[in-house]
Amino acid sequence: MAELKLPDLGDNVTSAVVVGVLIKEGDTIAAGQPVLELETDKAVMEAPASEGGTVSKVLVKPGDEVKSGQVIAVLGDAASNAEKQEAKKEPERKEEKAAPTPAPATVPSAPAAAPRPPVPPAPAGQRRLIPAAPSVRRLAREMGINLLEVVGSGPAYRISEN
Known part of the structure; x- marks a missing residue:
């Protein structure tokens, strides 16, 4: 088990507010991968992981105030997490039928007001x-x-x- 600590946030910045947590328990992360989105008085930034591994526990949530060097997550090795997940699975798996996909919902058209520009979509997986x-x-x-x-x-x- 290893502790993932918040890196130094920069000159004269001692703390920040967590705006978003980019990881969850069970995720496998690499060193340098963004794990938190932080907000200071002057900027919003992403905090990278100092080392890689499998996330065992996330210790912060949006709205928390964090300081440089604070433990933000606990990493475990992938082998022990895989063994735990295998132990949780049922000994015999029954074949499950796929649920029918529901028909797409129709959205009523908006009144004839000023058209809003479309929001550009996020790239896949980001x-x-x-x-x-x-x-x-x-x-x-x-x-x-x-x-x-x-x-x-x-x-x-x-x-x-x-």
């Missing part, structure tokens, strides 16, 4: 970065607004307070 200043992110959190549901009106769909 999260979409939201172009917004840290102050706007904080305001949205305080107001309970999910920025993934907002289309920015600024250049490159940037979200602002106005």
Whole structure:
């Protein structure tokens, strides 16, 4: 078992708020892979893993304040995690029939208002970065607004307070 600690955040930055956790228990990560999305007073940044392994336990959640050197996750070796997962499986697996796929839901058309520009989709397997200043992110959190549901009106769909 190894502890994954938050690396140094930079000059004069002692702590940050966790905006997003990019890993979950059971994930296999590599050294340098982003594991947290952090927000300081001046920027939003991703924190990389200092070493690789299989995540046994995540110790932080969005909204937590973290400091440099704090343990953010516990890593275990992949062999021990695979053995634990095999032990949990049923001795005999029954063949399961695939559930029928539901028909796609139809969405009623919107009233004839000003058309909104389409949100560019995220590349397959990646999260979409939201172009917004840290102050706007904080305001949205305080107001309970999910920025993934907002289309920015600024250049490159940037979200602002106005």
